[in-house]
Structure formats: structure tokens, C-alpha cells
Amino acid sequence: MTYCPSATVPFYKMQGSGNDFVVIDNRTLKLPREAMSEWASKICPRAFGVGADGLIFLENAPEGSELDFVWHFYNADGSRAEMCGNGSRCAARLGHELGFGSRTLVFGTDAGPIHAEVSESLDIVKVELTPPLDLALNAELDVDGQKISVHFVNTGVPHAVTIWDDVASLDVVKLGRALRNHPHFAPAGTNVNFIEIKDKNHILIRTYERGVEGETYACGTGNAASALIAHELGLVDAEVELTTSGNEILNISIEKDTVFLQGKAIKTYKGEMYLEALGITPGEEMRQCAHEL
Numbered sequence: 100m101t102y103c104p105s106a107t108v109p110f111y112k113m114q115g116s117g118n119d120f121v122v123i124d125n126r127t128l129k130l131p132r133e134a135m136s137e138w139a140s141k142i143c144p145r146a147f148g149v150g151a152d153g154l155i156f157l158e159n160a161p162e163g164s165e166l167d168f169v170w171h172f173y174n175a176d177g178s179r180a181e182m183c184g185n186g187s188r189c190a191a192r193l194g195h196e197l198g199f200g201s202r203t204l205v206f207g208t209d210a211g212p213i214h215a216e217v218s219e220s221l222d223i224v225k226v227e228l229t230p231p232l233d234l235a236l237n238a239e240l241d242v243d244g245q246k247i248s249v250h251f252v253n254t255g256v257p258h259a260v261t262i263w264d265d266v267a268s269l270d271v272v273k274l275g276r277a278l279r280n281h282p283h284f285a286p287a288g289t290n291v292n293f294i295e296i297k298d299k300n301h302i303l304i305r306t307y308e309r310g311v312e313g314e315t316y317a318c319g320t321g322n323a324a325s326a327l328i329a330h331e332l333g334l335v336d337a338e339v340e341l342t343t344s345g346n347e348i349l350n351i352s353i354e355k356d357t358v359f360l361q362g363k364a365i366k367t368y369k370g371e372m373y374l375e376a377l378g379i380t381p382g383e384e385m386r387q388c389a390h391e392l
């Protein structure tokens with residue numbers, strides 16, 4: 100089917116613990132992958148676009164695959180990311196609601212398959228993250244003249260984790276940007292988490308996200324990385340509750356090498372976006388119906 104936009108493209112807006120996403124069902128739109136990055140960088144900016152930390156496209160899985168669907172995930176700046184924990188919880192919920200699969204489903208990301216369980220109420224989603232990679236503890240890094248002990252693990256995307264006494268008082272954007280761009284993490288860069296251990300089952304967390312290039316209200320894979328590292332250092336148990344900067348709760352459970360992330364996945368609205376207003380150039384097939392724009 101050739102897509103004819105009649106000026107607008109339907110979308111869903113969702114949030115997982117305040118990490119917000121525009122989600123597009125690409126089964127009918129059939130937007131080619133080459134155009135997705137530009138769409139993200141036009142749709143995600145707040146005030147000028149729809150506004151979101153990331154853009155997610157849901158598509159049918161390849162014929163014969165065991166997946167219920169596949170996604171394409173883009174950060175607000177248009178960079179593609181291998182995975183997103185909060186986005187994966189939103190995608191699982193919407194994927195189920197759009198008929199891609201049952202409440203227990205599996206979908207494909209660049210980091211590998213994600214198994215998800217959507218609650219009966221649909222508002223809570225638990226995902227099993229991809230196996231953690233490249234764990235490295237206690238690198239002493241020079242950041243703006245101060246020595247910081249930095250831990251690292253990839254929980255689908257790269258995460259640096261630093262431990263502090265009072266995360267509320269930190270300049271997360273300044274420190275986060277410096278670590279994100281630190282030569283130690285080149286060329287991919289990293290997301291950066293700032294955590295405060297409250298007790299064996301409770302962490303306060305703030306995250307600087309790569310691709311948003313700022314602090315977000317929550318980052319699912321960052322919460323997983325932080326709990327995993329704190330557990331590895333003997334600071335917390337295998338079941339951890341994290342309070343995000345948006346004051347939401349995310350739950351992480353660690354079972355041997357498997358990490359689960361659970362939290363709210365909320366569908367906030369459904370809308371139609373105007374391509375021209377967003378500065379998106381319609382593709383060839385869209386020009387056929389330019390009179391409708």
C-alpha cells in the first residue's frame with residue numbers, strides 16, 4: 100500500500116517513568132529506515148516538534164522469525180540506539196494493544212531480543228534486558244580537574260555509573276557531558292548515571308542521556324546498570340528499588356546474569372502530526388498527494 104499522508108501522520112505519545120516517546124506504527128506508513136533519523140530529529144524537539152526523548156517505529160517481524168515484532172529506536176537528536184529500557188516497556192505495551200502479540204511477547208532490537216510481560220491493567224511492564232556486557236569497575240578518571248571513580252557496564256546501551264553522597268546537589272548536565280565525551284568512552288560515548296545508595300534495597304538516581312544530551316526524568320537501562328554495579332560492589336541486594344529524578348519508582352531484579360526492569364508504561368495520547376509544520380520533506384509517494392497538504 101502506498102502511504103498518502105493527507106498532511107498528517109498518526110502517532111502515540113507514551114512515557115515510561117517520565118522518559119517520553121513518540122511511537123509510530125510503521126506497518127501502514129512504511130517509512131524507509133533511511134528517513135527515520137531525520138524524522139526523530141524533527142519530531143522530538145520540545146516546543147518546535149511533538150516533544151520526546153526518543154522516537155520508536157514498530158514493524159512486523161521478518162517472516163518466519165520467532166519475534167512478535169521489531170522496533171527501530173532513535174534518540175531525540177536523531178542518533179540510533181541499540182536499546183532503551185523505558186522505551187522497550189512502552190513498545191511492549193503498545194505492541195500488545197496494537198495486536199502484535201499477547202501480553203507476554205518478544206521483540207527485536209539492535210541489542211538483541213527483548214522478552215516482555217505486560218500486566219493485566221496494561222500499565223506495568225516488566226522486561227528482561229539483554230545480558231550485561233563489558234563490566235568494568237573503579238576506573239579513576241579526570242573530569243574537569245577532579246578525579247572520579249567511574250564504573251561501566253553495557254545493559255543494551257553503554258552506561259557509566261558514579262556513586263555520590265548527595266545526588267540532588269550535583270550539576271548532572273556539566274558532569275554528565277564531561278564524562279559522556281571523555282576519551283575513555285570514545286568513540287561511542289556513554290550515558291552517565293549518578294547514584295546515591297540509601298540502603299540495601301533503595302537507590303536514588305539521576306541520568307545524563309547520550310542522544311538527548313541532557314538529564315532525563317529516568318533511564319531504564321541506566322537504572323539496570325546502576326543496580327547491577329551497586330550489587331557487584333556489595334552495596335545493594337539483588338532486588339532494588341530506584342527513585343528517579345522524576346520521582347518515579349523503577350524495580351530491578353538480578354537473577355544470576357539476567358536483569359529484569361519493571362515500571363509503569365503509560366499511553367498519554369494519540370494524535371496526528373503535520374509533516375510540513377515539522378519541516379519534514381515528504382518522500383516521492385507523499386508528493387503524489389501534495390494537493391492534500
Ligand SMILES: N[C@@H](CCC[C@H](N)C(=O)O)C(=O)O
Binds near residue numbers: 118180257308310318
Ligand atoms: N532512555 C533509555 C536509553 C535510550 C538510549 C540512550 N540515550 C543511548 O543513546 O544510549 C532507557 O530507558 O534505557
